[in-house]
Amino acid sequence: MSDLLQRLRGRGWRMTAQRRVVAEVLAGEHVHLTADEVLAQATARLPEISRATVYNTLGELVLLGEVIEVTTDGRARRYDPNAHRPHQHLVCSGCGTIRDVHPSGDPLSDLPDSERFGYVVSAAEVTYRGRCPDCATEPGS
Numbered sequence: 001m002s003d004l005l006q007r008l009r010g011r012g013w014r015m016t017a018q019r020r021v022v023a024e025v026l027a028g029e030h031v032h033l034t035a036d037e038v039l040a041q042a043t044a045r046l047p048e049i050s051r052a053t054v055y056n057t058l059g060e061l062v063l064l065g066e067v068i069e070v071t072t073d074g075r076a077r078r079y080d081p082n083a084h085r086p087h088q089h090l091v092c093s094g095c096g097t098i099r100d101v102h103p104s105g106d107p108l109s110d111l112p113d114s115e116r117f118g119y120v121v122s123a124a125e126v127t128y129r130g131r132c133p134d135c136a137t138e139p140g141s
Contacts, residue, residue, distance in 0.1 A: 002023065002024060002026075002027030002081075003027070003081070004026055004027055004067075004081045005020070005023050005024065005027070007066055008066060011064070011066075018042075018046065018049050018053045018057065019057050021042045021045050021046045021049060022042055022049075022054055022061075025038050025041040025045070026061075026079060026081040027081065028081075030098070031079075031080065031082075032070060032078040032080050032098040033078060033079055034076040034078055034079075035054060035055055035058055035076075038058065038079065039051055058079055061081075065083055067080065067081050068081075070089060070098065072089070072091045072096070072127060073096075080098075080100070082100055086102075087100045087101060088100075088101050088102075088103060088107075088125070088126045088127065089127050090127075090128040090130065091128070091129050091130075092130065092131055092132040092135055093129050093130065093131055094131050094134075094135030094136075094138070095132060095135055097132050101128060103126070107126050108121055108123075108124050111124070
């Protein structure tokens, strides 16, 4: 059983066949699927699942804090089930692939007091950008 499914069961989340399939599709490392990609994979497993059910389930998972909604460079929103382990994202500027990364530094402590302007900073989002190995070898890159 996936980590996401275990967390949802632990919360007592009502596990319908449709919700289970969406959670199963989101299982794994470096998963950053769009809603349409989740729908396509869920439909392959459970043909009767509807677009509305997939979108509603993703929305519920985000509200529960079990899935992170990731948006980069105006591209489609993606859904990251790695919500309980602090991490940042590495994004390919060519194909848009997203990978979870775990830098050794703490972005909160890296911001000097002189740059906080009196704010009590509670979170930081860092996105690393570059070209993946496939895009880096394309002609003209």
